[in-house]
Amino acid sequence: MNTSTDRRIAVIGLGAMGGAMAATLHRAGWEVTGFDPSEAARSAASDAGIRATDTLSDLAGTPYVVLSLPAASMVQTTVPQLLAAPGTIAIIDTTTSEPATSRQMADLAEAQGAAFVDAPVSGGRDGAASGSLSAFVGATGGALAAAEPVLLALTGGKYSHIGGPGSGNVVKLLNNVLAAANLVSVGEALGVAQAYGIDPATAAASISQASGGSKVSANMYPNWVLTGTHDSGFSLGLMARDAALAVQVAAQIGETPALLAAVAGQWQEALAVLGPRADFTEIARTVAPAITPAGAPGTTPAGAPPAPVTTNGTTAVA
Incomplete structure (x- = not known):
């Protein structure tokens, strides 16, 4: 098991899942800094007591990193920036990514003395907010040991080590x-x-x-x-x-x-x-x-008021 006592962690992507994971880590005693290009997402994180930045390079060399990104392409562009300074112990990628990307990032991290694990999660925003996610982990044994403190905080131990890099994806x-x-x-x-x-x-x-x-x-x-x-x-x-x-x-x-x-x-x-x-x-x-009360696309949901009718630029109620 990893024995580092450094509790500094960056969360990259502060959307519904990333923001909830950042809050969970904060409550668990981690020193969290979040990054997101969205001002609204950063503001929501700040309201939860989490320091946020709009500059990804500020987080290079942070000992632990959690990624919560929309696509594998963003993982590919983000990880090299995080590894641009020494000090990273483990990057935990919770993105639903692609196995080839995870294998590439694991090789890149290992070459720089860091660990990268693909750990896409299940459990939704409620699981993220309560630290009860489940995770599918792809990693070498050494990388898993390095990432374990973070995985435990996010899942309470409810993760499965599937196999090598990419297998979690x-x-x-x-x-x-x-x-x-x-x-x-x-x-x-x-x-x-x-x-x-x-x-x-x-x-x-x-x-x-x-x-x-x-x-x-x-x-x-x-x-x-x-x-x-x-x-x-x-x-x-x-x-x-x-x-x-x-x-x-x-x-x-x-x-x-x-x-x-x-x-x-x-x-x-x-x-x-x-x-x-x-x-x-x-x-x-x-x-x-x-x-479903929402009905088929393009129909008026059950119980909703009638849609306005527009005639010659004038809106009237049918």
């Missing part, structure tokens, strides 16, 4: 595409139940106690879909990206998972209709619109 992508498939299949199933006159909530609760049950049927549909709130905090754009990446990673080694490819296609169709900023649970609006 592979399993996280497979996890997400399976969740994407389940969101589609549960929605379709509950749509069938409703068509038979069965309350979707009752069907979901019953299924969740049987062999067809899952977190999707037990939590996601009851909490975010059937209520019409769709406020999980994870975007449809990111899930569509992850599903597509999972299929691409499979193709790189000659695998052709037909069902997963079909699911990825459905998410691309939903993305085209709903846009990347929609909540990922809004996939239900395209596969089973009758079961």
